[in-house]
Amino acid sequence: MNASRAPVRQSSVRAHNLALVLQTVANSADRPSRAAIAGATGLTRATVSALVDDLIAGGLLIELDPAPRTGAGRPAAGLALASQGPAGLGLEINVDYQAACVVDLTGAVRHRFVARRDQRLLSPGTALAELGDLAVQARAAAEADGLVLAGAALAVPGLVAADGLVRVAPNLGWLDVRVPDLAGLPVTVDNEANLAALGELRADGAEPTFLYVSGEIGIGAGIVLDGGLYRGGRGWSGEIGHVTVFPDGRPCRCGANGCLEQYAGQEAVAADPDLAASALGIALSAVVNLLDIGVVVLGGAYAPEFDRLRPGIEAELHRRVLTADLAPVTLRPAALGSEAAMRGAADAVIRSVREDPAGWLAQAV
Amino acid sequence: MNASRAPVRQSSVRAHNLALVLQTVANSADRPSRAAIAGATGLTRATVSALVDDLIAGGLLIELDPAPRTGAGRPAAGLALASQGPAGLGLEINVDYQAACVVDLTGAVRHRFVARRDQRLLSPGTALAELGDLAVQARAAAEADGLVLAGAALAVPGLVAADGLVRVAPNLGWLDVRVPDLAGLPVTVDNEANLAALGELRADGAEPTFLYVSGEIGIGAGIVLDGGLYRGGRGWSGEIGHVTVFPDGRPCRCGANGCLEQYAGQEAVAADPDLAASALGIALSAVVNLLDIGVVVLGGAYAPEFDRLRPGIEAELHRRVLTADLAPVTLRPAALGSEAAMRGAADAVIRSVREDPAGWLAQAV
CATH class of the missing domain: 3.30.420.40 (ATPase, nucleotide binding domain)
Structure with a gap:
């Protein structure tokens, strides 16, 4: 029994430490070295180096050349979130437009697509098919950049049940609508104001x-x-x-x-x-x-x-x-203007990767 | 340094365990024996007995004779919250009445006093002087019963600052009113709807x-x-x-x-x-x-x-x-009808005794 428990605990410790290292890099104002991460986290330098290597191999971190020498000694290489690894697909459907964006791990918006059309004239099936086209365009643009979509989230102006069923969206005329996979990805659905508020919460100085x-x-x-x-x-x-x-x-x-x-x-x-x-x-x-x-x-x-x-x-x-x-x-x-809901949706995907890099690495292998 | 730390830790463990035993009795449907408390808390029987003795001596628990023998063996004596020990003084001042109640440790209302009068005609000083008279009556009634008031709390229809200052009570015409000691007791002040809601939360089945x-x-x-x-x-x-x-x-x-x-x-x-x-x-x-x-x-x-x-x-x-x-x-x-605010106030006092019996015992000595 102890023998079968041990690996589980080790892998859970590794998952925790991977997330710790990734968050330490994400929250640093500058590009921290492996030594600086060891200092900030209390992990040994050897452990940090092994974790950093895994995060680099998985496309979550990049190691940059040291800045030009300004003083004595050789500056260490610095780590940063990868802008070429996993990305989040943020989707929004609202009364008079549909929108999609691709946000990379650094939080930068890489692509935006907006289709203005009165959704009230469309059936839910037609509206979702059009949103699917937008998602396919966004996915193609992301992949042309070398990004891999880690997931998709959709903001809707309505009441969403815990299992993602849209119970009612009065201004869309939707009742009990189930959102299918879009662009080959399962879609997490949430209320647009909730996603926008979460996006705003993570904006600077909130x-x-x-x-x-x-x-x-x-x-x-x-x-x-x-x-x-x-x-x-x-x-x-x-x-x-x-x-x-x-x-x-x-x-x-x-x-x-x-x-x-x-x-x-x-x-x-x-x-x-x-x-x-x-x-x-x-x-x-x-x-x-x-x-x-x-x-x-x-x-x-x-x-x-x-x-x-x-x-x-x-x-x-x-x-x-x-x-x-x-x-x-x-x-x-x-702070995020009129894009907050779609950005909040993409951000929810990115956050899930940042909080569980081990899950991403296991899936990416 | 270790020597000076040890007594602090021991006294804090004792305080925790006193509260644990008292809450176990309070939450029991029947009158638990010392052995039953040991079983429920995981404390040794000897520890439970010493704590119970202290709680009895401090007037917080009573030990009742065993019920008449119905089967084989000698039934154990049962413990219950004392109805003759500490009590809470709940006060309320509202637009057209003042009220006071005395609630014992079991949660039973022992005395109620209501004075109906339009408070809008009174200055804050006069209103509080009249409330003081009501508090003195309530204290006398409690003491005639052998109860000891552990504290007083006052419900007011207005905005109360964290330090107890009544910033504004529009319907009383109060602005920045500081509530003095009443009946010789310091008074904790809170919004009447908040106290009533807390009273209601602790009512059965809330x-x-x-x-x-x-x-x-x-x-x-x-x-x-x-x-x-x-x-x-x-x-x-x-x-x-x-x-x-x-x-x-x-x-x-x-x-x-x-x-x-x-x-x-x-x-x-x-x-x-x-x-x-x-x-x-x-x-x-x-x-x-x-x-x-x-x-x-x-x-x-x-x-x-x-x-x-x-x-x-x-x-x-x-x-x-x-x-x-x-x-x-x-x-x-x-569930508490129109008395909820005054009951909630008294209950806040009782709860502080139940949650920190060690504090009560130290003060009662």
């Missing part, structure tokens, strides 16, 4: 607690509390687009009246930006009164409209948030 | 995730996620009373228009219960759309009005919650 609001034709939100996404009891939190702002107001596709979406969706913003800002301010005041969140990030189609929307939103927050005088709410545009 | 709504003249909420209270970035979550339901509606004391409080506060419920239920339903729909919470508990003055309010609330939830058809929301009245 706060640990904020509300991310994604404004497209529909409006969703991702609630980030203490560095983690709050998904709710069934994974369906953040439906700010269906928060009532005018109880007897405009009818919504969901069957209710006066939903935020009818006043601050992308089309409504274009038609009457002042009313949109005011409606957003009313709904955001509810969020702040309920959750005491001090930072609101506006993303999706709101990002380029930020300066135009800000005064109207702030006026409502000032008027309607009980604690406005004690602790003002900070509004800012999304 | 769910780990729910929204507690406390309806008095003002309305507050406690958000319980996965068995813990979500307090928000600055401790000011749950201000559902100031969620906008009718943007251009009735002016509120907070300076905004159309706050829930103006339509579903206690006075508004009496004047127009149908409108109150509808307004509550609109605000609760926002909470469920944002947080995906499946259970809403109505407490405070809502508890006795539950059957009257329910249909109107449910109609709005059904209409306005995006996931209403996928996963209905359960509404129920608070």
Whole structure:
């Protein structure tokens, strides 16, 4: 029994240490040497060297020539994440466009594809077939660069069950849609505002607690509390687009009246930006009164409209948030702009490789 | 250095084990024997006996005679929480009443005092002086029973800073009020809906995730996620009373228009219960759309009005919650009824004794 246990423990220690070394390189401001990694992790230099060799062989790290000599002694070679190894395919389907991007292990966007077309005119099968074409293009572009897609993730504007079934996406007209493999890859499906919020959380200088609001034709939100996404009891939190702002107001596709979406969706913003800002301010005041969140990030189609929307939103927050005088709410545009959901999707794939390089190496062999 | 460390570690082990034994008794359906506690905790019988003796001497446990013999052998004596030892003083100040209760270590309410008077007519100093009189009565009643007050906690309808300063309680007209010692005891201050939600969480059969709504003249909420209270970035979550339901509606004391409080506060419920239920339903729909919470508990003055309010609330939830058809929301009245906040306050004191009996024993000596 001990004999059969030992290898399992050793391989699990190796998996842990591979991830530790990879994350140490990823989080370094400069290109650390093997010795610097040993110092930072507490692993021996021999262990670090063996792990680094495996990560280089698997296409996850590269070793760069030392910088030109500036002082005494021979500088050590530096390690960096490979930009030519595994990559993530990020997909997004929204009401009036489909999009795909390829993000490499360093987090750089290598390719973007956008197809603008009103998805409401398409059946789910047709929409997914068109998305499949976009995914095939993205895969070809990635492979032409020598990249290998480690996986695909799709952002949808709707309620997604834990097993990836899209239960309902009101603005697409989808009900219980199962997403097939696209471009030969299994696809992880998640709500677009959740993915965008996770993307934003990992952007430079992000706060640990904020509300991310994604404004497209529909409006969703991702609630980030203490560095983690709050998904709710069934994974369906953040439906700010269906928060009532005018109880007897405009009818919504969901069957209710006066939903935020009818006043601050992308089309409504274009038609009457002042009313949109005011409606957003009313709904955001509810969020702040309920959750005491001090930072609101506006993303999706709101990002380029930020300066135009800000005064109207702030006026409502000032008027309607009980604690406005004690602790003002900070509004800012999304760092990733309107690409946050698709980038968040690709990032989810990249993160899974970074967190489990052993899994990638086993599969790549 | 080792010599000075050892006693600290021993005393910390003893403190841990005292709490473990006390909790084991508290969580037992019947009266466990010393042997049963040893079995449940993994401690030796000798250790358990020494700890039990200390807990009995400190007034935290009692040992009861064995039940009459029903079979062969001599039944062991059983242990139970002492009802004559430490007790908690729970205090509440709300818009139209003050209340105090004494709760013993078993969780039983031993005394209740309520003084109905509109607090809005009083200065904070006068209100707190009157609350002090109530606390003195409660302390005298507790001591006449042979109880010793282990502490006092106060529930207030307002925003409380981490250091206990009441920053603002709009319906009391309080601004930056510091609560003094009452009846000779330092007082822990917390938001009334938070304390009520914690009280409700520990009631039998409570769910780990729910929204507690406390309806008095003002309305507050406690958000319980996965068995813990979500307090928000600055401790000011749950201000559902100031969620906008009718943007251009009735002016509120907070300076905004159309706050829930103006339509579903206690006075508004009496004047127009149908409108109150509808307004509550609109605000609760926002909470469920944002947080995906499946259970809403109505407490405070809502508890006795539950059957009257329910249909109107449910109609709005059904209409306005995006996931209403996928996963209905359960509404129920608070198990502790309108006493939840004051009970929650007393319970907070009792819990601190249960979690740190060593602290109590050191102080009682």
